[in-house]
Each structure stands twice: as C-alpha cells, then as structure tokens.
Amino acid sequence: MALLEIENLSVSFDTSTGPFKALDGASYRVEAGEVLAIVGESGSGKSVAMLAVMGLLPPTATVTADAMRFEGRDLMALGARERRAIIGKEIAMIFQEPVASLNPCFTVGFQIEEVLTTHLALRGRARRKRAIELFEAVGIPEPAQRLKSFPHQMSGGQCQRVMIAIAIACEPKLLIADEPTTALDVTIQKQILSLLMRLQAERGMGLILITHDMGVVAETADRVIVQYNGKKMEEADVLTLFERPSNAYTRALLSALPENATGVRLPTVADYREEVAP
C-alpha cells in the first residue's frame, strides 16, 4: 500500500472569465520513505496539487479526483475534523518563504508549542523539553534561548529550520516541501537540503519536494515528476530522467540549465515549442 495515492486529480479556479483549469488529471503515488520531486515552472500546477491534498485551496477552487488516499484512508470522504487530525500531524508541509509563513507577532517557541498542544496534547515542562529537542534536531544553536526569539530576529535559513522543526514535531509520515530553499542562498540551501535528507532518512518519512531547480532535483530525489501547464509530462526515476529524458519538455528544461550550455546561446523552452505544445 502506497503512503499517498492520488488518481486523476483536477483543480479548476472560478475566474471572471470562466473556469481556469490549473491541474488536469494528474496522478501521484508516494511510497513510505521515498523522495518524490515534482518539477515545473510557475503555473505548472505543482503547488496546487499538494495544496489540494492539504485542503488549503481557497473556496473558489473546485477539486475533483477519482481517488485521494493516505495510507488507504480516503481523504475526500473524511469530515473536516477527521481530516484536520491527519493534516499537520501525519502529513506536514513547509513553504517557500520561511519568514512570511511564521507569525511575526509570536515567538517561535510559542508557535512550535502550539503544534505540540494541538496534536499531541503536551503541556508544561514536557512540552518545553520536546520543543528544545526539536530545535536541536534541526540544528538551531542555543535552542532554549532561541525559543524566545521572534521570527524577525532570525535569518531566513534559521526561520526555515524553525518551519522544519514545526513540521516534524508530530513525527509525520509524509512531509511536503514546497520550494523550501528558493528564497535562500546556495550555501544555506545546501545546509537545509542536507537537513531535510538526514531527517527523511532517519525517520523513514515520505518526502515530496516541489521545486523548479533541476540541481536540487539531482541532489535529492529518488523519483521525479515533470509538469507543464497543469499536465504531467513525464515520470521517471532520477537517473533515467537525467540520462534519457523521454519527453521534449524535460529535454528543454535540462538544456536550459546554464551549466549545460554548449554554444553561445542557451536553448529555451520556446525552441522546443512545436514538440512541447500538443
């Protein structure tokens, strides 16, 4: 049984000019302990798919799927309360802008303890102890003092570590990371990616990594899904994808990497447009 199984997921948004289809019949499958990367440029529907799983889309979105199962449980059949018991506890998510996704009015300690209270019913000293353990696990120095800091007093990389600590607080079985390093420097990106990979291996979590950076994919993924315009273009294990990409769009993405530039000009996706557009 797969950890997360989604069949034929479509998401459309109501706009003033009629419905806009952001995602068109995509299927996803993640096994326990597997790292799946979803790659695509803006507007490819890569974030929308995972927001649909988390139930975080606005009311203007219409979500349809043949099946959406987490450990065999049908997510669509669950009531709001039952679903909330899974979301944030067994499936956790971290976002692109770490500074923006933390509440600026509360200390990071308050925000991590809030999760521990809600999902694990921890109180008092046990809760404080667990929060310190989590900060240690994600490599925040002086965790006891750091709990009293506000998000604006920490750097972007430190805030992302706090977000990861909050996400793994309930030992989730699946972690969804939506562009976790896009806003960070390359040296910090390396640290955060190694942290995620270490936690994933130690805890045997399933990890879905949403990114547009082929370099990040090459460094982390077991399996890769390439999306374009709300459709799945290709799905392959990471080595096959980089060695023998079967889809024209994937080839375009790989050749647009500046390090793969052979001539004076970089090939762009437009050069492959006839092949890519159906």
Next chain:
Amino acid sequence: MSVPALEVRGVTRDYHVGGGLFGRSRVVHALKGIDLTLERGKTLAIVGESGCGKSTLARIIAMIDPPTSGTLAIDGMPIDITAGRVTAEQRRKVQMVFQNPYGSLNPRQKVGNIITEPLVLNTTKSAAECRQLAMDMLVKVGLSAVHYNRYPHMFSGGQRQRIAIARALILNPQLLVLDEPVSALDLSVQAQILNLLRDLQDEFGLTYVFVSHDLSVVRYIADEVMVMYYGEVVEHRSRDAIFAGPEHSYTKTLFAATPRADVDSIRARLAAKAAG
C-alpha cells in the same frame, strides 16, 4: 591603453545601526576597501552570500549611495555624488536593473510611460520622438509595440524584467548594473533573459556588472568573477581561472554548495544512499 569603463579605488561603506533612545549605536563595515577595474564591453560578476556587501557595492557603482571613503570613476571621469556635482550626462551612463521585477515597476504607470520617463526627464526630445524610441526599445528587448499601453500587472515575471531592461537601456548607457536580474525567474525564462542580455551587450557594446549568487549563471555570462565575503574581495580572476581552481576557502564552499546536475554525481549520490 584605453580608459576603463569602471574604476573603483579603496571604496568603503559604513552603516550606523541602532542608537535608539537607550541603545548604543554601532558601526557595520559593509565594504572594507574594494578595488576593481573593468574594461569596456566586459562582464564582471560579483558573487557572495547575503550580507556580504555585493548589493551595497552595486548601489555605489550605480550612484544611488555614496561611498564612505574611496573613489569611483566611470569612463575615466571621477564621480562624487555627495557634493551634488554629478551631471545628468554622468548619470545617464550608468543604469540599473533590480532583482524583483514585481517590485521595481510602478503598477499605476503604463509600460510606455515607464520607459519614456527617463527620456522626458533627461532629454529635450519631443513626445512623439520619445514614444518612437520607446516602441523601438520594446521590440529590441523582445516585446512588441502593442505592449506600449499596457500596465505591468498584465505581464509575466520574465516580460516585466524585459520592461525593466528596456527602461535601463533607453538613455543609451554604457554600464549596466544588474542586481540578481534572473534569480526571481523560472529556469526557462531565465535562459531567455540571459540570451537577451548577451545579444544587447553585443549590439550596444555594454559593460555589465552582474550581481548574483548562482554560479551556473555566472559561469555562463561573466568574463571576470569577483568573490566577496564580509565586505572584502577574497578572489578576483577571470572566469576560466576561477572555475578551473577556486583558491579561497569561501569560494570553495560556494562551489561545493552549488547543486550538481550531471549524471555521474547523481549516480554517486544514489550509490552512497544504497550503501547507507
């Protein structure tokens, strides 16, 4: 020997931080004596992590901020913006493109007005001439004349960056300061903008100062690379020399941190994981 397009000698920049009602102020040395010379038509990439002073240096070169000490010469002419003696002609020679194309264009201005504004302020050209020049520039940066009357929100990130480049080029500058111009863009759009910058450099003989933290982009576009660390230049050599063998420990860290997307390193990683 020809006059260098840009000459920076011993530039420092201090910021005074804090000093509220009870706090004591302290001085942050953002730049600690920068020297560089850049020949015309070349591209210099400035690389470093956030807070290393690369954007501060870019703002000084673009004459937005004054240096605390040191001298700046553009095209052989010394520039001193603190004394208010910079002529419009000197300012025209250096233009800047910013990182975030969503924040650097006025949402209430039409694209045409955004591009013609520098002309209206700096030249005595008639409205019709300005309009014609702006439309030609739109075509040169890969947009078309029909975009003249649209607003920035109607464009994608890559198109907005083209508009920002058009605005920077309309006064026919010699030096373009690009502060992370592609880091907010998708991979395929990034490739288009890099191609455009390269074409424009050939066409107008532009000199680029290119601030970035993405080494793969730097390798593609730069002639010289300058690595900064905590306000100091730790390495400044030609692109080929620096990519062949980084010398300073920070440069090595930076190289090691850049994700590798070749098949061999993926294979090595998977093997290491299987051995676990």
